[in-house]
Amino acid sequence: MAQFMTLPEAVAQNLKSGDMAAFEGFTHLIPHASAHEAIRQGIKDLTLVRMTPDVVYDQLIGMGAVRKLIFSYAGNPGVGLLRRLRDSVENGWPNRIEIEEHSHAAMANAYEAGAAGLPFAAFRGYKGAELAGVNPNIKSVTCPFTGEELAAVPAIRPDVSFIHAQKADRKGNVLIEGIVGVQKEAVLAAKRSVVTVEEIVDDLDSHPNACVLPGWAVTAICVVPGGAHPSYAHGYYSRDNATYIAWDKIAADRDTFLAWMKDNVLDATPEDFADRIKHLRSAA
Amino acid sequence: MSGTDFTSTEMMTIAASRALKNTDVCFVGIGAPSAACNIARLTHAPDVTLIYESGTIGTAPNVLPLSIGDGELCDTAVTTVSVPEMFRYWLQGGRVTVGFLGAAQIDRFGNINTTVIGDYDQPKTRLPGGGGAPEIASSCGEIFITLKQSRRAMVDKIDFFTSFGHGEGGDHRERLGITTKGPTLMVTDLAVWKPDPVTREFTVVSLHPGVTREMVQAECGWTVRFADALEETPEPTGIELTTLRDLNARTKAAHSGGKTGEAA
Numbered sequence: 001m002a003q004f005m006t007l008p009e010a011v012a013q014n015l016k017s018g019d020m021a022a023f024e025g026f027t028h029l030i031p032h033a034s035a036h037e038a039i040r041q042g043i044k045d046l047t048l049v050r051m052t053p054d055v056v057y058d059q060l061i062g063m064g065a066v067r068k069l070i071f072s073y074a075g076n077p078g079v080g081l082l083r084r085l086r087d088s089v090e091n092g093w094p095n096r097i098e099i100e101e102h103s104h105a106a107m108a109n110a111y112e113a114g115a116a117g118l119p120f121a122a123f124r125g126y127k128g129a130e131l132a133g134v135n136p137n138i139k140s141v142t143c144p145f146t147g148e149e150l151a152a153v154p155a156i157r158p159d160v161s162f163i164h165a166q167k168a169d170r171k172g173n174v175l176i177e178g179i180v181g182v183q184k185e186a187v188l189a190a191k192r193s194v195v196t197v198e199e200i201v202d203d204l205d206s207h208p209n210a211c212v213l214p215g216w217a218v219t220a221i222c223v224v225p226g227g228a229h230p231s232y233a234h235g236y237y238s239r240d241n242a243t244y245i246a247w248d249k250i251a252a253d254r255d256t257f258l259a260w261m262k263d264n265v266l267d268a269t270p271e272d273f274a275d276r277i278k279h280l281r282s283a284a
Numbered sequence: 285m286s287g288t289d290f291t292s293t294e295m296m297t298i299a300a301s302r303a304l305k306n307t308d309v310c311f312v313g314i315g316a317p318s319a320a321c322n323i324a325r326l327t328h329a330p331d332v333t334l335i336y337e338s339g340t341i342g343t344a345p346n347v348l349p350l351s352i353g354d355g356e357l358c359d360t361a362v363t364t365v366s367v368p369e370m371f372r373y374w375l376q377g378g379r380v381t382v383g384f385l386g387a388a389q390i391d392r393f394g395n396i397n398t399t400v401i402g403d404y405d406q407p408k409t410r411l412p413g414g415g416g417a418p419e420i421a422s423s424c425g426e427i428f429i430t431l432k433q434s435r436r437a438m439v440d441k442i443d444f445f446t447s448f449g450h451g452e453g454g455d456h457r458e459r460l461g462i463t464t465k466g467p468t469l470m471v472t473d474l475a476v477w478k479p480d481p482v483t484r485e486f487t488v489v490s491l492h493p494g495v496t497r498e499m500v501q502a503e504c505g506w507t508v509r510f511a512d513a514l515e516e517t518p519e520p521t522g523i524e525l526t527t528l529r530d531l532n533a534r535t536k537a538a539h540s541g542g543k544t545g546e547a548a
Contacts, residue, residue, distance in 0.1 A: 051367065072415055073416075074410075074412050078349070081411065090409070101413055104414075105376065108372070109372065111368065112368045126418055127448060129414070129418040129448055130445035149461070178355065178358050178364065179338045179339055179340065179358050180364070182367045234355055242539075
């Protein structure tokens, strides 16, 4: 059953150094506040999973919190490459992370297999693609009925998945609206889950087919208004494109990056996120 | 409109947009493909179905998205599905007629690299990776590619096969058991290219207005083949240009001066 607590408590109780962790969100609802809390608590040696690692994974990598990255597309959407990730992969700063690279189809299927309690995912993919040659976790299976050769990847089973959502009710049921990404699968595939929400409401006021994670499927819920910034929460505030664009310059230089992290992450709190989205609310 | 009234990028976007039919269901990449697909929707193909890998199906954005998951795409979509559903039912299920891709590096057979420049383990440049492209390339009915020409992008041999085009050419796709057509069209800022029916090597079939064979060769890393019946790409119409410029102006205003970039 989901327990309501502060974000510092939820991170301390659910994330340990050495864990495999997913901070999922497909452009929308990216759990920035949770990742910042992990950085503040000095969590290290993480195996990070995400289909689309972007700015917040750049920050975790640049702060030396990451040992390995499992992903399918790493970029600052609409802006360019991730400069802290590149510095790690190309120059080993602050440490050289290990890379396990897949396609989106592989990651989506692997999360679904994790949520379904299956050991692996089979799908029609990677034909002619070279990733299978550099990633030993891409194998193949033969369909026992048709003989077709299919790609196979191990299920993703994080120790803990973090997501951000619009709201939860007082029983801990969580509603996700808009672009729902792979967050439901990430939570159900994980041993533990932490969900930050914009607000707690008496009634979710959802339609019957809405994407809802029942309270008993979630470990912890934390109210963090603006917790997805500079990503967005559909219906609450819009994507802060200017901040994504600004990140490219901040991340370009190690010292500028470290100074920004001190001011905006290390010396900040979850409550600071509410201020960051004030000017974006009207545009939602 | 005279031949000097448009840029080569505008010509590329408009020429690429013309390839989409009203009945197409198109998986859209961000950047140049996204602009082309939306110009098609705003001009000759109002009912074209545009799909972005964030899960938005039948979307009709008023401005070009900065990322594949902008709220605008969801607001204007017929439906928005989860990412696993997108890749399993819609893409792998064979319900997408065209995949519209960009490329960091491409060879003469339409094989695309968006993974690394240099060695995979010790890369000179670490690129974003494949995203949805490896399966878009094999699951969509056919693939259209659009990119700006340069010797850095159009190379004799790509550093990494992110997504498979025609491999080594000929029947290489069929030999791998891939049943879709693969790359059938490439539109650059200088020319329109189509694969040779037998060798599958991309061949220039149409030069954009004012472009010479020498200009195409100067910005291409392999020896370019030209079709015997080489044509000239019809220049943009007034409506096409106005539609593109209005869209770009709305997009620029919406993104606070930000540029649109590449995403798979």
